[in-house]
Amino acid sequence: MLAGEETSIELVKRWLQNRADEDLETGSSGGSPGARAGRRSSLALTPEDEPLVDVANRSPPPSYIPSALLYAPPEPLELLCVFPERASRVCAAASAAASRVGGEARTVRGLRETLELLRRDVDPRLPHVVVIDARQPQSLDAIALARAIRGIKNTQHIILIAVVKKSAYLKDDFAVLPFLEAGYNRVMVETLGATAWCAEMLQARSAATAARAQIGAVAALAAAADRSRDLVAVTDDQQRILLTNKSWCRVLGWRVEEGPRPFTETAGGEALRLASSGARDWEAPVTLRRRAAPDPILLPCRGAAVALTRSTSHVVFVCEPTNAMDGERGRGSLHSIRRGSLDVRSVASDGLRRTSLAKLQGLPLEAPITKVITLLSAATEGAPPSTVACIERAVDMLRTSELYSPQMKDEPKLRVEDPIATDLIGALLSQGPTNIISSRRSSNDSTVVRQTNRTNIKHKTSGQLRELLDTALTWDFEIFRLEDMTRGRPLTHLGLTLMGQRFDLCGTLECDERTLANWLTTIETNYRPKNSYHNSTHAADVLQAVAFFLEKERLKCLLEPLEAAAALVAAAAHDVDHPGTSSAFLCNSLDPLAILYNDVSVLESHHAALTFKLTLSDDRVNIFKNLDREMFKTIRHNVIDMILATEMTKHYEHLAKFVNVFYATSGGSKEDGLQADVSKTDEPLSLDTTALSLPENLVLVKRMMIKCADVSNASRPQKFAFEWAKRIADEYFLQTDEEKAKDLPVVMPMFDRATCSIPRSQIGFIDYIIMDMMEAWAAFIDMPELVSHARSNHQRWRELDEAGVTTIAEVMRAQRQYALQSTPSNTTTTTQPTAEE
Numbered sequence: 001m002l003a004g005e006e007t008s009i010e011l012v013k014r015w016l017q018n019r020a021d022e023d024l025e026t027g028s029s030g031g032s033p034g035a036r037a038g039r040r041s042s043l044a045l046t047p048e049d050e051p052l053v054d055v056a057n058r059s060p061p062p063s064y065i066p067s068a069l070l071y072a073p074p075e076p077l078e079l080l081c082v083f084p085e086r087a088s089r090v091c092a093a094a095s096a097a098a099s100r101v102g103g104e105a106r107t108v109r110g111l112r113e114t115l116e117l118l119r120r121d122v123d124p125r126l127p128h129v130v131v132i133d134a135r136q137p138q139s140l141d142a143i144a145l146a147r148a149i150r151g152i153k154n155t156q157h158i159i160l161i162a163v164v165k166k167s168a169y170l171k172d173d174f175a176v177l178p179f180l181e182a183g184y185n186r187v188m189v190e191t192l193g194a195t196a197w198c199a200e201m202l203q204a205r206s207a208a209t210a211a212r213a214q215i216g217a218v219a220a221l222a223a224a225a226d227r228s229r230d231l232v233a234v235t236d237d238q239q240r241i242l243l244t245n246k247s248w249c250r251v252l253g254w255r256v257e258e259g260p261r262p263f264t265e266t267a268g269g270e271a272l273r274l275a276s277s278g279a280r281d282w283e284a285p286v287t288l289r290r291r292a293a294p295d296p297i298l299l300p301c302r303g304a305a306v307a308l309t310r311s312t313s314h315v316v317f318v319c320e321p322t323n324a325m326d327g328e329r330g331r332g333s334l335h336s337i338r339r340g341s342l343d344v345r346s347v348a349s350d351g352l353r354r355t356s357l358a359k360l361q362g363l364p365l366e367a368p369i370t371k372v373i374t375l376l377s378a379a380t381e382g383a384p385p386s387t388v389a390c391i392e393r394a395v396d397m398l399r400t401s402e403l404y405s406p407q408m409k410d411e412p413k414l415r416v417e418d419p420i421a422t423d424l425i426g427a428l429l430s431q432g433p434t435n436i437i438s439s440r441r442s443s444n445d446s447t448v449v450r451q452t453n454r455t456n457i458k459h460k461t462s463g464q465l466r467e468l469l470d471t472a473l474t475w476d477f478e479i480f481r482l483e484d485m486t487r488g489r490p491l492t493h494l495g496l497t498l499m500g501q502r503f504d505l506c507g508t509l510e511c512d513e514r515t516l517a518n519w520l521t522t523i524e525t526n527y528r529p530k531n532s533y534h535n536s537t538h539a540a541d542v543l544q545a546v547a548f549f550l551e552k553e554r555l556k557c558l559l560e561p562l563e564a565a566a567a568l569v570a571a572a573a574h575d576v577d578h579p580g581t582s583s584a585f586l587c588n589s590l591d592p593l594a595i596l597y598n599d600v601s602v603l604e605s606h607h608a609a610l611t612f613k614l615t616l617s618d619d620r621v622n623i624f625k626n627l628d629r630e631m632f633k634t635i636r637h638n639v640i641d642m643i644l645a646t647e648m649t650k651h652y653e654h655l656a657k658f659v660n661v662f663y664a665t666s667g668g669s670k671e672d673g674l675q676a677d678v679s680k681t682d683e684p685l686s687l688d689t690t691a692l693s694l695p696e697n698l699v700l701v702k703r704m705m706i707k708c709a710d711v712s713n714a715s716r717p718q719k720f721a722f723e724w725a726k727r728i729a730d731e732y733f734l735q736t737d738e739e740k741a742k743d744l745p746v747v748m749p750m751f752d753r754a755t756c757s758i759p760r761s762q763i764g765f766i767d768y769i770i771m772d773m774m775e776a777w778a779a780f781i782d783m784p785e786l787v788s789h790a791r792s793n794h795q796r797w798r799e800l801d802e803a804g805v806t807t808i809a810e811v812m813r814a815q816r817q818y819a820l821q822s823t824p825s826n827t828t829t830t831t832q833p834t835a836e837e
């Protein structure tokens, strides 16, 4: 233990002390009667000398469910009959009985139809009762159908009734058990009797209501547990875990969907001993093992046994996390929002939370890097000189503040052999002014907010445009066709389709569609159409990529709707008002933006700031206006973080953090470093899924998502990748022209339209920026085409390079010929998107 660090045992003791003090001060009746009876006033306790809290089994509290919780709103009976025979009279009798008791009946004929109907998103009118014809196994396998129904989420409350043949039912060997085991609640003998069916429907309706009430109550309690900062676990009487809440999963590195497992695998200590001794209600420490960390943690735990009859059915464990664990969550994470609109740290909970400023001074504040350096330095003791030298070098590197700044490993080689790639990558990765700054200023006034004409915002689309937008979630989406068809307003149209319709942003942000349309138009108007690359088509392209990524299972499981909304907003606005020149150019020309942002993250800061300036400037545009303060704070934090993550000078920092957290290579530790990890194609990356359960790692995922979307052009099918390459080169050339004209330092001297080789610049871009990143991201979201497109584009650029092609015009010409050659003569040629010479 490091000096000044508070042990878990001390924390437990302090927690107990606090609770005891509180009770003394307030005469509080908090805690169970049993626990209060067992709590001691003297707390000079250690685990060694005596149990921390003795058993409180003297007057077991009754386990009861408040009757108000068992409420289910009355609903008219919804009956579903599954009868293969269309004109079944039994089915007609059941349906008639349903209407006689004030309900409605629908009939389907088979398994597929039934299952389709039961999926909530297809039909929100879930039936309360399903009557299934089990008389003709050759037409309908009633047992399989019941199992399939029970396999669908949220169907536990549906009452399933099997109708069987009278002759079969009366046989001696008729077995009810297989029906019950498959999920049926009742088995009924075929009948046409109206009275019998009415009685059955009334009983079924009451059973369905009771089931709905009970399951609703359980779901409400599970939701409450999920929103608690305490770690909650529920076991059965055999100490098998039945339920764990989100905090439990987060802290211990579990997946939410993990099935029953012995509690003792994870937990130990006094709390468990008390639980297994039959205690009803107790407070005692528990030790919990975390997946990602070797050392167990010791936490204060409150427990209770639940027994509706004489025997215990469930045991509840509620463990209180320490303040240090709160710190691990990171401030302002979306997770704090999921707990309601309160900051985690301010949620009222007794015990350790009462940290005052004075106490802060006594807290063991130490950066992890300091601990690492201390550990490494300790390792030098007695080590051979060569090891000492290595460690000292490592410590020297760790002491710098530039841990993630890229240092090209084979820079000299690159510089000699490929000056264009060196130019491009160097310019992308370096921050601030390039050279001695000229005193001239740019005449650009980049902070002008262009107002939009907010009439005519209806999202009316022509047939062709509609058809095109229907393909908005494909990786070969025709973005340039959209640009043409919308006359340079692709962002608004695509935004309404993806953000509005596909991702229901209006629902998540509680704004109306008009506000979203106004917002998109405003943002789009503030992109500069004169830029060949950084215009609203690029914004739409990045939005499309983010939406595509969000559809991947991995992200669907990880991100909440508010996080998805933040990502889409950030994507749409991430380059708003881009001047078409780089941050370095702005710094060199002493542009007002560079002055405003002190040469640091100039463009990205501007994009993020302007996004909020535009959004908040007018209620008709403000898509966030209905969010409460905490939600707004959170989405703002997320949007800003993602926009800032698009800054290329931080490229390797974001990539390295992502790879270090989520991947281990089979042949080495994660700490080997990024280049060593991801560039070795023969050493497969293995995803470390435990890291996914830690919410603080989510931010790395979100940054990586927008980064990959931002440069996804190189991982698109060839015709798109080439058009984007042409556009960015055009923009670079214009910057060089301007730098020369204004006698400014030239940021990328090789990007001169007369001499630059486009294929070489793209080869360098793919080699140094794209490949590693796309490999890591593609494996993460399971999207191999990101890598395959990048590889085949790389291959084609090499062919062009080897053929001596350099300028944009030559590239376009070669590509047209290539398209003609690879198209069979009797079919129509696919033209390049909007490529002009």
Ligand SMILES: Nc1ncnc2c1ncn2[C@@H]1O[C@@H]2COP(=O)(O)O[C@H]2[C@H]1O
Pocket: 424, 428, 575, 646, 648, 710, 711, 713, 714, 724, 725, 728, 761, 762, 765
């Ligand atoms: N195909 C490409 N070739 C060269 N550079 C690119 C390409 N695509 C994106 N970039 C650069 O990568 C940068 C990512 O951030 P920006 O959009 O600000 O600016 C982008 C360009 O400077």
